[in-house]
Amino acid sequence: xxxxxxxxxxxxxxxxxxxxxxxxxxxxxxxxxxxxxxxxxxxxxxxxxxxxxxxxxxxxxxxxxxxxxxxxxxxxxxxxxxxxxxxxxxxxxxxxxxxxxxxxxxxxxxxxxxxxxxxxxxxxxxxxxxxxxxxxxx
Amino acid sequence: xxxxxxxxxxxxxxxxxxxxxxxxxxxxxxxxxxxxxxxxxxxxxxxxxxxxxxxxxxxxxxxxxxxxxxxxxxxxxxxxxxxxxxxxxxxxxxxxxxxxxxxxxxxxxxxxxxxxxxxxxxxxxxxxxxxxxxxxxxxxxxxxxxxxxxxxxxxxxxxxxxxxxxxxxxxxxxxxxxxxxxxxxxxxxxxxxxxxxxxxxxxxxxxxxxxxxxxxxxxxxxxxxxxxxxxxxxxxxxxxxxxxxxxxxxxxxxxxxxxxxxxxxxxxxxxxxxxxxxxxxxxxxxxxxxxxxxxxxxxxxxxxxxxxxxxxxxxxxxxxxxxxxxxxxxxxxxxxxxxxxxxxxxxxxxxxxxxxxxxxxxxxxxxxxxxxxxxxxxxxxxxxxxxxxxxxxxx
Ligand SMILES: [Zn+2]
Numbered sequence: 001x002x003x004x005x006x007x008x009x010x011x012x013x014x015x016x017x018x019x020x021x022x023x024x025x026x027x028x029x030x031x032x033x034x035x036x037x038x039x040x041x042x043x044x045x046x047x048x049x050x051x052x053x054x055x056x057x058x059x060x061x062x063x064x065x066x067x068x069x070x071x072x073x074x075x076x077x078x079x080x081x082x083x084x085x086x087x088x089x090x091x092x093x094x095x096x097x098x099x100x101x102x103x104x105x106x107x108x109x110x111x112x113x114x115x116x117x118x119x120x121x122x123x124x125x126x127x128x129x130x131x132x133x134x135x136x137x138x
Numbered sequence: 139x140x141x142x143x144x145x146x147x148x149x150x151x152x153x154x155x156x157x158x159x160x161x162x163x164x165x166x167x168x169x170x171x172x173x174x175x176x177x178x179x180x181x182x183x184x185x186x187x188x189x190x191x192x193x194x195x196x197x198x199x200x201x202x203x204x205x206x207x208x209x210x211x212x213x214x215x216x217x218x219x220x221x222x223x224x225x226x227x228x229x230x231x232x233x234x235x236x237x238x239x240x241x242x243x244x245x246x247x248x249x250x251x252x253x254x255x256x257x258x259x260x261x262x263x264x265x266x267x268x269x270x271x272x273x274x275x276x277x278x279x280x281x282x283x284x285x286x287x288x289x290x291x292x293x294x295x296x297x298x299x300x301x302x303x304x305x306x307x308x309x310x311x312x313x314x315x316x317x318x319x320x321x322x323x324x325x326x327x328x329x330x331x332x333x334x335x336x337x338x339x340x341x342x343x344x345x346x347x348x349x350x351x352x353x354x355x356x357x358x359x360x361x362x363x364x365x366x367x368x369x370x371x372x373x374x375x376x377x378x379x380x381x382x383x384x385x386x387x388x389x390x391x392x393x394x395x396x397x398x399x400x401x402x403x404x405x406x407x408x409x410x411x412x413x414x415x416x417x418x419x420x421x422x423x424x425x426x427x428x429x430x431x432x433x434x435x436x437x438x439x440x441x442x443x444x445x446x447x448x449x450x451x452x453x454x455x456x457x458x459x460x461x462x463x464x465x466x467x468x469x470x471x472x473x474x475x476x477x478x479x480x481x482x483x484x485x486x487x488x489x490x491x492x493x494x495x496x497x498x499x500x501x502x503x504x505x506x507x508x509x510x511x512x513x514x515x516x517x518x519x520x521x522x523x524x525x526x527x528x529x530x531x532x533x
Binding site: 008011078085087103114 | 278283284285286346349351352398400402404
């Protein structure tokens, strides 16, 4: 396990985002899904942007994803969060195009490639569980 | 099919002093730019009956909000029939485009539109990283999805778009470097530019990494400076100092959710939406454009605008940028003749409008484009923030 940074600026938890930020307590990646058209979407909104249904809410996603893009951050933006680290946009296996910005962990920086299969792992801090992603074990 | 029925024009432009650590407030710089632009148009403050600015009083530190609309109204005692500011708008020029509609519809006659920043002075004390995040206890809004993962800067967010374009289309760091080298070469002829010493590809590649694929010279420089543009109703410009510049077309469209990571095609940006809307509003085409001023908060964003405007085939913006001679004042397609934000300083969007106007009026001095120029494309913004204009000098 990559050792976590001493500090992370945590997200504000709102009625729409609470399920996402706390799903890790039970090991669940909770992503909003429309009960009418069954499409997943992110970030959570109080209506489905495709069919405008109000019947939306969090469901448990597979936790599997694919790296869509990444950057290797080398600049110290935060005290207690030293570079280098990998920030990535991952695309959920549950539905292509539904993406999370996250960190890749347990992976050498030089091994990161677009298309790499990854799986969620949670980092617990205060009242939130941050979904990070690591390579799927071969 | 003309933009606001062709009733809005640009009648004057002005800037404050521009530099690093000027030790002056963004408010003071904003007033200086406003008065310069009003005088440039041949107007007085009493003629200004509308005000528009970006971003308004948003909760950002580090000199990002140099002056708000009310700051300038109050300082100059402006009597306004219409005024606004905004950040949920088409890039940094969104409210300037709104001003065009307002003068066209009679809500105002002469609008002062401006952007002021004093990031260099304000961040000298605290450092850039602290300026971005130091005042927060929790990340909210869209930053809640990014800051917890250490993605604090647009260098991280836009770096990922650039990486994806590299992956899909073979863009190279050297091709991005050409954007930085072009800006630096052109800045040498701009007396207000911040960095003017020649930059080689070796310099570019050797600079420290910020966030792959962006090194230091892929990122613009925080600066102090304000820019103001006067938007006037066409009939009200008779007898003024300058021939009015026509806003041939403009783009303020957004066809997808406002997002830094959910856009369907990660190799495009909101620039593509506004460019599409802009071209739909004119009979001119990319082939009619004489020169361009293209946002360069990061090198990759200039390439995105080249891609979005269709100056190059989608995916080929890096290849387009290879022949650097084309993009100087003597070239067939000058780009960012003032040095952009990369070398001229981060005036946050309005600098590109200013440069396009100055060139069209033939007022750019030593850096004036050699060939005769009539049509300029102006692209402002990055990621989900974008606005654009096609400017034309008549006769
Ligand atoms: Zn739906």
